[in-house]
Amino acid sequence: MKEKQFWNQILELAQERLTRSMYDFYATPAELIKVEENVATIFLPRPEMEMVWKKQLKDIIVAAGFEVYDTEIKTQFVLTKPEEESSTYVMDSENSNHYVASQANLAIPYSETGLKEKYTFDNFIQGDGNIWAKSAALAVSEDLALTYNPLFIYGGPGLGKTHLLNAIGNEILKNIPEARVKYIPAESFINDFLEHLRLGEMEKFKKTYRSLDLLLIDDIQSLSGKKVATQEEFFNTFNALHSNQKQIVLTSDRSPKHLEGLEERLVTRFSWGLTQNITPPDFETRIAILQSKTEHLDYNFQSDTLEYLAGQFDSNVRELEGAINDITLIARVKKIKDISIDIAAEAIRARKQDVSQMLVIPIDKIQTEVGNFYGVSVKEMKGTRRVQNIVLARQVAMYLARELTDNSLPKIGKEFGGKDHTTVIHAHAKIKSLIDEDDNLRLEIEAIKKKIK
Incomplete structure (x- = not known):
């Protein structure tokens, strides 16, 4: 049948044109309804898909049309299928840059995604302790909801779990600006749920979370021990997203099998995709982190100073960042540009005495x-x-x-x-x-x- 041949040709060409994540997001959900009088009616479940079809795939439709029908095939996009004709809205893709109407979900403003722009894959320092977690995060950002779903990253505090969550979200939005992405700590998710429950606005809560393309939940261990209703709602949110092939990424301070106070069905679902550990950075990685954190500062950190610092803190990255802040404060007060081991040692002595009492x-x-x-x-x-x-x-x-x-x-x-x-x-x-x-x-x-x- 020519319609099937025409559509398969379009998808084949689109797969060559688009990245994997863009193809999955923009091309796969579309459906060819009919080809009639040299006009192809294509169903798009989300209005933001039209721009890609109009700008990046228009010539592909033309090429497929000439190959199969030996003539130019024009396009008409609809937001709902013919069986729902009473609520069908047509998008004039030939002459308009806007929609007549839209009932689909709009993109989330970046300010409401919870993401932090500073966390990207480019500035994530890779080492032996996090190489596999970073690789998994990159894979998710390239093949949304198809490679590892959910992706579960666990490890101690300050090792880069939050950085990776944000990097995934930022990478997706760079490639797919219309994607609905939300980053939220589990504790905030719980508080948001309880507040909507108190106000009797649960439908609004469900619409917010179950319409996402990517949900990034930090510190999921905070859900442990919470009331049945809270765990039930997260369970339902997880199921709704997963069944609709939407991506879920979770972080925790421990692996799923060691999460206590959670319903077994939740723990089981956390293990459906890929579970990946992050361990403390080795000495060489700590050096690289310090170099990255200090290269843009107005101070010259000597190589032996960085080695000294790397030897003093080995549990997490936040301690290294805190040490740098303490050092730059002393350097600013003393008006020193070159940071020697002596200056670093002075700052660390104060830090260890004030914060961890390490020396005593x-x-x-x-x-x-x-x-x-x-x-x-x-x-x-x-x-x-x-x-x-x-x-x-x-x-x-x-x-x-x-x-x-x-x-x-x-x-x-x-x-x-x-x-x-x-x-x-x-x-x-x-x-x-x-x-x-x-x-x-x-x-x-x-x-x-x-x-x-």
Whole structure:
């Protein structure tokens, strides 16, 4: 049948012309209704699609028309299908740049998307700890709702999860300005739901979230332990978007299987697509991050200063950013342009004393808190017994002594019954590796840190 041949030719040519995400967004949802008297009637479910068909695909329609019908085929776009004739609105694509009427959803103003322009893929520093998460985020931005849906990114605070969420949203809007995109922390989603529920405006809430093309939810663990109605609404929102092939991207401080206080059906859905971890940046990545953060400043950060800073903070990017802010403040007050290690050390001493008290935490306090948490005595920790729970407590305590104090490796080893410094290095590496793989251990160590500080 010529109509089918004509339409398949259009789609084939459109696939060559458009990027994958634009093809999926603009071409795939369209339908050919009929070709009559050399006019093709094409159904577009969203009015914003007309501009692409009119500007970027017009010559393709002409080419397909001559190939199949051996004549020029003009176009007429409609917003509803013929069986809904009473509410059909026709768009005159030949002579008009606007629609006669539109019942479809309008694009969301950028100011209401929740996105931050500064977060892009271009300024996201890639390292061993985040390379796969970034690759997955890029894939989603190129093949919306077809590659990984949902995409679930998890990891500790300050590692770039929010940056990636925003980068996805900004990339989509760069390629598809009409896409309906919303970034929102889970806590804000909950508050928005409760406020609409209180005001009796649930239909408005549903229309806002269920009409999106891309929903970006940050810190989904905030949904844990919330009332059944809240989880029910998110469940329904998730289902509505997913069933309509709309993209969902979630972040959390832990993997789906370790999310407690959530209905099992939600946890199951979070694992439908791809789950990807982000781990703390290694030394080289921290150097690259520091270079990126300082290259536009009016201060000269010497290479050895950056190396010093990279060695002082290794848990997350926010600590590095905070350190840079402290340093530039001191440099501004002292009217210094060249940032030496001494200037950096001065700023960090103040930061550690004021914020984390890193330099004044005694090792015996760390040993006591770790022992209390794991039910192991300090004497056992300093001994040589190789019982599993004692070994874990000993290694965690050594890890925290290395992370939270400025003591040398030999000094730390001495505090653990005269252990060699290589034992401390091994313990630190072992726990760091386990943290990357075991959410529960990471959360346990965070809990111990809070008690120590």
